Each structure stands twice: as structure tokens, then as C-alpha cells.
Amino acid sequence: MARYPGGSIKSPEWRAIRKRIGERSGWKCETCGAPHMTIVARGSYGGRDAYMIVDAGEVFDAETGLKMATMKLSAFGAYRVLKIVLTVAHLNHDETCNEDGNLAHLCQRHHLRLDAKHHARNAARTRRNRGGQLDLEDML
Structure with a gap:
């Protein structure tokens, strides 16, 4: 330090x-x-690593940041939720x-x-x- x-x-x-x-x-x-x-759910969407902004339901590619979809958390294959x-x-x-x-x-x-x-x-x-x-x- x-x-x-x-x-x-x-x-x-x-x-x-x-x-x-x-x-x-x-x-x-x-x-x-x-x-x-922001609280996000990490998971996958369309065979790609993705994250979802939980409050908005927006799903983004975890590598490029491109928006992929909007959906409910229950439909997103989340494996972890974090800030x-x-x-x-x-x-x-x-x-x-x-x-x-x-x-x-x-x-x-x-x-x-x-x-x-x-x-x-x-x-x-x-x-x-x-x-x-x-x-x-x-x-x-």
C-alpha cells in the first residue's frame, strides 16, 4: 500500500x-x-457469459458490455448475485x-x-x- x-x-x-x-x-x-x-446476476445467455442488472432486467454480454435482452430474473440462468x-x-x-x-x-x-x-x-x-x-x- x-x-x-x-x-x-x-x-x-x-x-x-x-x-x-x-x-x-x-x-x-x-x-x-x-x-x-449495482446489484447484478451473473449467468449465461445465448451460450455467452452474461450479467443482468437485477432492477432493470437488462442482460449484457459479460465481455463486451453489449445489451443482449430484457427479461425477468427467473428466466435468466443466474448462478450468482452480487454488487x-x-x-x-x-x-x-x-x-x-x-x-x-x-x-x-x-x-x-x-x-x-x-x-x-x-x-x-x-x-x-x-x-x-x-x-x-x-x-x-x-x-x-
Whole structure:
């Protein structure tokens, strides 16, 4: 957290960046268009991953954000209901690089996908460090 402006994601400096990126995105995921703080159902529609804005009954493609249908929740094949919480992602995984071109407003699903390989590398490094065994990757 110390690498973020102001030393924390709760600092006034980081909050200002988060607000700026949120306003740029219209408070929607920049990948799928899911709106911030909205209850959605995740599921599938027409053989594609989709999400439904529960209050409106609108179904969107989970990858492109294109509207696919309007229907009742009971007709949508939902497997999970959750609140969308948008976060600011560092596209190059460097928390010290806070230029607008390196930042994206993403939902949980897309932020985790973006960071999956980065998280896996960090977890592997942590496991190696606990074991006391050197790894060739650590030597490079």
C-alpha cells in the first residue's frame, strides 16, 4: 500500500485519482460496462457469459458490455448475485505509475482477470520464500 500516492488507497491523493478515473469511465467497468454499486446476476445467455442488472432486467454480454435482452430474473440462468464494486486497476501492475493511460476502472471480474498471472507469480514467490529453497527465477 505504501507505493500508492499518499501511502494508502485511503489517502486523499489516491481518492482524487479514483474519482477522476470514475468520472472518466462514467462509473462503469471499462471492459463490460457494469455500473458501480449495482446489484447484478451473473449467468449465461445465448451460450455467452452474461450479467443482468437485477432492477432493470437488462442482460449484457459479460465481455463486451453489449445489451443482449430484457427479461425477468427467473428466466435468466443466474448462478450468482452480487454488487458491482469498481476499482482502479494498474494495467502494467506498477502501483507507482498513476498516469491515466495506465489506469482502468474495472469490475471485480475483470480486475481479477487482469491481475491473475501477476497474483500467481506473487503467490509462487511467497511459497518459495517460505520453503527456504532457492529458485532459479529468484537468481535472475
